[in-house]
Amino acid sequence: MVRVKKIPQRMCVGCREMKNKKALIRVVKTPEDLVMIDTTGKKSGRGAYVCPDEHCLQQAIKSKGLEKSLKTKISPEIYNNLKEQLPKEPLPQNEP
Ligand SMILES: [Zn+2]
Numbered sequence: 001m002v003r004v005k006k007i008p009q010r011m012c013v014g015c016r017e018m019k020n021k022k023a024l025i026r027v028v029k030t031p032e033d034l035v036m037i038d039t040t041g042k043k044s045g046r047g048a049y050v051c052p053d054e055h056c057l058q059q060a061i062k063s064k065g066l067e068k069s070l071k072t073k074i075s076p077e078i079y080n081n082l083k084e085q086l087p088k089e090p091l092p093q094n095e096p
Pocket residue numbers: 012013014015016017050051053056
């Protein structure tokens with residue numbers, strides 16, 4: 001057996017491919033049963049991962065991959081927030 005030092009890999013709930021953890025968006029269910037997007041990767045709780053890719057996100061929504069992985073309901077808000085994490089188009093600047 002060869003031991004290779006590697007960057008931690010996580011599976012995207014959309015495409016089910018193993019990817020570099022840092023390349024994925026982490027969704028976490030906290031011990032209080034709150035679901036949130038963990039941009040720091042440091043929140044405690046159960047985590048699920050999805051690529052920052054609209055296709056993967058749609059797939060995750062359709063297959064309920066996130067819900068299954070976190071064993072909880074995911075509100076549409078969370079999905080909306082996830083969509084905002086996608087680097088497709090720059091977010092509009094909020095006016096003060
Ligand atoms: Zn993916």
